[in-house]
Amino acid sequence: MMFDSQTIVTGHGAVRYSDTGGSGFPLLLVHGSSLSRRVFARQFDSDLPRRWRLIAIDLPGHGESEDAHDPQTTYTPAGFAECLEEVAERLDLQRLAVFGWSLGGHVAIEWLSRSTRLRGLVLSGAPPMPRGFLGMFRAFQPSLDLLLVSKQQFSERDAARFVSLCFGSARPASFQDLVLRADGRVRSVFAHALSRGDGADQRRTIEASPVPVAFVNGSDDPFVRLGYFSNIGVPELFGHEPLVIEGAGHAPFWERADLFNPILDRFLGRVASESAPDWQAQARPATARGWR
Template identity: 55%
Template sequence: MAVFDRTIDTRHGSVRISDTMTGAAPLVMIHGSGSSRHVFARQLQSHLSRNWRLIAIDLPGHGESSDARDPQSTYTVTGLADCIGEVAARLGLHRFPVFGWSLGGHVAVEMAGSGKGISGLMLCGTPPVSNGLIGMLRGFSPSFDILLASKQSFTSRDVERFQSLCFGGTTNSSFQDAIARSDGRLRAIFSRTMLRGQGIDQRRTVEQADIPIALVNGSRDPFVKLSYLSGLNIQLLFEGKAHVMEGVGHAPFWENPESFNSLLERFLQTVVAHEAKTVPADMRDRNALPKKSVL
């Protein structure tokens, strides 16, 4: 399946995306800190692209997107959610599910709680936490390594360690390049504002949401407290449980794409079925691609 790349200019900066451009329904994919849209290559190049329009986005300060024009505003959970919402609007998306990984999952929850037309959430490596330090401590495993997520300047050793934490035993020079390229100001600003409780209460948002929500994590995730996820009371929790993929870490969609993609497709089918029951047909049809290519 062909994948088309383009750049969209937003008030936050220039944002690079990959878009399969075809499929019955869209899925927006948001990567984590220090990564890029290319981390979703094993979804973009899979059977999923035959049935779904897959859209992967480079966050500001990452990949081929520009650094933020106003870092203090954009590099927050609310700023990044606003940026992705602007990209979605430019693509003509009105109601769509989001697959968010790690930091990208927090951005996705913020979008869902801010009325940006989110029809479903798949969260991977993302504990939806309550505002402030106590909420963060409940959802994340305490360790010195987690401090890397808030460190502005990385040494070469930090880059290697962060790749190891995010991708387990995977050694991939492109992942290291993406980490080294990323704007470290985002790590510092994003972490600081999350600790201060900026944005919505993410735990309350997912527990009160009326859309399907999937929680998918690796059994070896070094950051997420899996026991915290099992204590969430999510109304429309996908298949009634928080999914744990055995033998993989923080990026199960990369480490075991076959199993992950199967889960993702079932989740997307669940979202479509839920939309058919709860959303008027004219609202669902507004995601149709324009006759003239946007490329």
């Protein structure tokens, strides 16, 4: 596939991103731990960019972005959220929606707690949990595999297992290379930050959200307790209940893009219609739709 990327220098290092441009309402896609913006290929290579402006970023320590100069500060929910705020400022994104997957979802919730830019939030594999270790225990299924999320040094076998857990049988071999490239300090620092309760209380943030929120999870997610979502009160819950995509695991946007993309399209339609009309002033000329 073709892949077009650009660089923004932030206080947390230089980050690479891809942007379809165009006049559609903007959606920033934020990937999970140890991966990169390439996981969103099935959104970029779909009909979504015909209506919406898609922007995908490699967080610091991932993909083509730089590793953090100060990992203990950057590789936290607050540090990553600050990085996204800088990117949005540089791209003049006064209003946008965010799709956050796994780690990216937790970062998006933190960003929502400290920014007025967000007009809608889609979360997959990222249960908004109360602060601390007990909150994590309530939201995630306990298993030995979950320990990989916080393991700093990965062997090739660890990387293969991690990709398998995230993408199931639909995993491409190239994703293992992404995991091995990632700065392993992200896993240890971020997991410890969540267990300590650093940053915003994610459950309270979502339950007080002033913008629409959509939970879209896979029925076979190996990490997340799906039943946890039924007890979360969201003022504007898209679809009126947490959405579950059958036959998908931790990455429904990849495994069942045929079902996920229409949900994303409908969500963006709602957010765009509810947002002030002057968001169109943010539009920039369309660029190549594919990856380069």
